[in-house]
Amino acid sequence: MAAAALISVGSTASAQPARYVLQARHAVPRNCFAAPLPRERGVDTVTVTAPVTGLVRATLAGDGDWDLAVFDVETGKVVAASAGLRSNEIADGFVAEGQELLIQGCRYGGQARQVRATVDFLPVDPADTTEPVQVVRVNTPTRADKNRLLELGLDITEHATQTTVEVILHGEDDAARLRQARFTWEVQIPDLAARIATNQAADERYQERHTRSALPSGRTSYRRLADYEYEMKELGRRFPHLVRPFVLSERTVEGRDITAIEIALNPGNIHDGKPVFLNMGVHHAREWPSAEHVMEWAYDLVYGYGSDPRTTRLVAETRNIIVPVVNPDGFTISREAVPIGDFSTFDYEMKRKNCQATDSPSQYQGGVCADNPAGRLRGTDLNRNYAGFWGGPGASPIWSSDIYRGSAPFSEPETRAIRDLISTRSVTNLISNHTYGNLVLRPPGVMSVRPPVEEELYEALGARLASHNGYANIPSWGLYDTTGSTEDWSFWNTGGLGFTFEIGPDQFHPPFESGVVNEYLGLGDAAGAGQGGNREAYFAMLEATADSSYHSVITGQAPRDAVLTVSKTFQTPTSPVLNPDGTVGEPLLVTDELRVSHRVSGGQFAFHVNPSTRPYVAGRYGREPQAPPQRPIPLPNPDGQPAENTLANPLEGDYEAIPFTIAGLPEADNGFATIHIEWSNPETDWDLYVVDASGTVVGRSASYGDTDEDAVLVDPVPGEYLAIVVNYDQVDGAPFDDWSGGEVTFSGPEPPLVGVREAWMVTCQRRDGSIAAVHQVIVDRGQTVDLGNACDASRRMAVTEI
Numbered sequence: 150m151a152a153a154a155l156i157s158v159g160s161t162a163s164a165q166p167a168r169y170v171l172q173a174r175h176a177v178p179r180n181c182f183a184a185p186l187p188r189e190r191g192v193d194t195v196t197v198t199a200p201v202t203g204l205v206r207a208t209l210a211g212d213g214d215w216d217l218a219v220f221d222v223e224t225g226k227v228v229a230a231s232a233g234l235r236s237n238e239i240a241d242g243f244v245a246e247g248q249e250l251l252i253q254g255c256r257y258g259g260q261a262r263q264v265r266a267t268v269d270f271l272p273v274d275p276a277d278t279t280e281p282v283q284v285v286r287v288n289t290p291t292r293a294d295k296n297r298l299l300e301l302g303l304d305i306t307e308h309a310t311q312t313t314v315e316v317i318l319h320g321e322d323d324a325a326r327l328r329q330a331r332f333t334w335e336v337q338i339p340d341l342a343a344r345i346a347t348n349q350a351a352d353e354r355y356q357e358r359h360t361r362s363a364l365p366s367g368r369t370s371y372r373r374l375a376d377y378e379y380e381m382k383e384l385g386r387r388f389p390h391l392v393r394p395f396v397l398s399e400r401t402v403e404g405r406d407i408t409a410i411e412i413a414l415n416p417g418n419i420h421d422g423k424p425v426f427l428n429m430g431v432h433h434a435r436e437w438p439s440a441e442h443v444m445e446w447a448y449d450l451v452y453g454y455g456s457d458p459r460t461t462r463l464v465a466e467t468r469n470i471i472v473p474v475v476n477p478d479g480f481t482i483s484r485e486a487v488p489i490g491d492f493s494t495f496d497y498e499m500k501r502k503n504c505q506a507t508d509s510p511s512q513y514q515g516g517v518c519a520d521n522p523a524g525r526l527r528g529t530d531l532n533r534n535y536a537g538f539w540g541g542p543g544a545s546p547i548w549s550s551d552i553y554r555g556s557a558p559f560s561e562p563e564t565r566a567i568r569d570l571i572s573t574r575s576v577t578n579l580i581s582n583h584t585y586g587n588l589v590l591r592p593p594g595v596m597s598v599r600p601p602v603e604e605e606l607y608e609a610l611g612a613r614l615a616s617h618n619g620y621a622n623i624p625s626w627g628l629y630d631t632t633g634s635t636e637d638w639s640f641w642n643t644g645g646l647g648f649t650f651e652i653g654p655d656q657f658h659p660p661f662e663s664g665v666v667n668e669y670l671g672l673g674d675a676a677g678a679g680q681g682g683n684r685e686a687y688f689a690m691l692e693a694t695a696d697s698s699y700h701s702v703i704t705g706q707a708p709r710d711a712v713l714t715v716s717k718t719f720q721t722p723t724s725p726v727l728n729p730d731g732t733v734g735e736p737l738l739v740t741d742e743l744r745v746s747h748r749v750s751g752g753q754f755a756f757h758v759n760p761s762t763r764p765y766v767a768g769r770y771g772r773e774p775q776a777p778p779q780r781p782i783p784l785p786n787p788d789g790q791p792a793e794n795t796l797a798n799p800l801e802g803d804y805e806a807i808p809f810t811i812a813g814l815p816e817a818d819n820g821f822a823t824i825h826i827e828w829s830n831p832e833t834d835w836d837l838y839v840v841d842a843s844g845t846v847v848g849r850s851a852s853y854g855d856t857d858e859d860a861v862l863v864d865p866v867p868g869e870y871l872a873i874v875v876n877y878d879q880v881d882g883a884p885f886d887d888w889s890g891g892e893v894t895f896s897g898p899e900p901p902l903v904g905v906r907e908a909w910m911v912t913c914q915r916r917d918g919s920i921a922a923v924h925q926v927i928v929d930r931g932q933t934v935d936l937g938n939a940c941d942a943s944r945r946m947a948v949t950e951i
């Protein structure tokens with residue numbers, strides 16, 4: 150075994166990185182980061198001493214597939230690792246001055262006997278603050294309050310109610326900003342670092358007690374980036390008939406590959422015409438469970454194929470693309486931050502965004518992402534960077550905001566990579582996983598866009614998924630406004646049905662057992678306990694992928710190896726662009742090209758595609774009023790005073806219940822019902838819940854610091870209801886401040902908006918590359934259009950329509 154050749158030495162932080170060439174004559178597929186390996190077949194190593202306390206960055210570049218790990222020589226513990234599908238590796242970790250490190254290169258596969266390595270060290274500034282980071286619940290009684298809160302540039306979570314939003318305060322400056330804007334809040338987690346330490350201890354106990362979990366992989370702890378990369382690669386090696394690992398079309402800002410796997414019969418035959426379910430995690434770095442769930446889903450499909458009849462059938466009928474970590478740069482910073490105690494320095498564990506620095510002020514543009522002077526503030530929010538309504542409310546034009554939208558639609562390589570994938574494949578179904586909030590969200594992200602024509606089908610599919618994970622099934626704007634999110638681009642432009650899952654009730658990465666095992670399988674404290682959890686929600690989405698009533702099909706005959714392609718090029722406007730100075734600019738026009746091919750196996754074909762008409766131009770859901778809205782109903786306060794009730798489920802405590810009836814046709818047609826109560830003292834806190842005849846809570850309003858509550862029901866079902874009024878808090882020592890009364894008011898539905906229809910251009914290309922026929926095909930969701938002889942030259946430019 151040849152020793153690693155040292156090319157030059159970087160001895161200080163400011164010097165060039167040290168360069169080496171690692172060599173191995175044989176490839177051995179194995180885990181490079183589990184432990185230091187003897188210098189044997191397929192392994193080459195270098196030993197270095199850390200010259201500073203801070204960050205070590207080791208890289209590989211070259212052909213073939215080499216992996217990389219950095220170990221602490223004394224303990225043998227892994228400090229940093231990278232195990233992508235190629236030899237493009239970046240491993241970051243934290244080290245102490247004088248620490249002895251083993252740099253280990255492993256030749257996993259491919260023909261390259263050698264690979265170039267670099268090792269660099271960067272000092273990390275010590276913490277200059279020890280202010281605790283808090284999670285607080287900010288009161289936002291109106292939509293205007295929510296929008297005002299979003300504009301403060303604070304770290305907003307995806308957990309909100311109709312009247313509150315949870316926000317992370319990274320110190321006194323953030324609290325001062327809230328105070329100046331006259332918001333009130335309640336502290337939910339007084340010291341997030343302490344909570345994370347508690348979670349870590351819980352994770353360690355769980356790992357000690359369980360050698361295997363009930364998850365398909367058996368994992369008992371959160372994966373690191375190299376685990377994901379290695380496991381995807383191993384699935385491809387172990388199940389080549391079922392799994393194709395691949396890298397997305399663009400590298401991340403820092404140059405990492407974004408790794409994906411495709412699970413299907415004959416997985417390399419990507420143009421087999423089947424519908425695709427794309428399941429993604431970690432657009433946001435700190436949302437670790439979102440990647441875990443997606444990875445477990447991959448194991449479920451691979452292990453279930455051939456042993457479980459349902460999985461076998463569904464895998465045969467569909468293609469599954471799985472991207473556990475869309476944002477590997479951010480994820481590895483968040484995931485590696487804890488053990489080093491870096492939390493107080495730059496709060497990297499709570500990093501949300503990617504690593505883009507070009508929009509930062511010049512003093513913050515240098516340095517690698519994990520050692521940037523702007524800390525976690527660097528970067529773009531990838532789930533505000535898609536073109537769908539980009540630049541509007543619910544996203545920030547300020548570089549340091551946690552919801553920074555980026556300099557332009559698709560300015561980030563990570564979102565461009567997902568766009569390429571979706572634009573070139575029949576992604577008929579999509580889930581983008583996030584934490585937290587126990588939500589199944591569908592477009593639109595802002596109320597003013599209005600629901601799509603297919604709102605009822607979309608809502609019903611969401612309800613099917615939510616019946617398994619127990620989450621609330623609501624349009625995304627019901628949480629708070631967002632623009633530039635994944636499905637607000639993918640759905641409106643491709644017609645593929647997409648949802649955002651907000652996994653779990655209250656933390657970005659809770660203890661592994663609750664956030665991953667219980668939420669995925671529907672166990673223990675999960676909202677979907679006993680209903681199958683996210684595992685069954687994903688299966689329900691895969692059932693919908695296999696069900697052509699949720700997409701469109703083009704059928705016909707074509708000769709063997711002819712290639713059919715559906716394509717469409719169009720422009721879509723963004724939102725009017727909100728500028729940092731508060732002015733509003735013109736919308737931008739974004740050009741998209743969708744181009745999906747099907748290589749025909751000969752004879753009859755069935756090409757599963759999305760509908761030809763973009764939902765963006767197809768009109769909007771609405772109803773023509775069939776009757777005037779109902780007249781207002783007074784809500785009198787009953788006699789007596791209910792006791793204070795602060796229970797998590799207020800229906801288990803004391804309350805007042807006032808019955809009312811929502812009428813229906815023929816006498817009334819209600820698009821919206823608003824249930825309202827009021828009282829006199831803003832220090833008093835009454836809360837309002839609306840319950841239907843089955844006992845389900847269908848509306849709520851529970852703010853405080855004001856003197857009224859409004860719960861809104863959209864398209865309320867006619868029937869008997871109860872307004873539940875809860876005495877949450879009375880001012881001590883003051884006379885009882887009873888609510889003085891209320892009413893239910895009604896307004897009519899908004900009428901539908903009629904749009905236009907669009908065609909796919911369908912071409913048939915012969916084996917020699919020449920175009921045999923061109924068709925314009927209009928096909929709606931749930932329809933099948935038969936082209937007959939699709940490659941018959943006499944049918945050039947035929948318009949096929951149902």
Ligand SMILES: [Zn+2]
Binds near residue numbers: 307582584
């Ligand atoms: Zn998220």
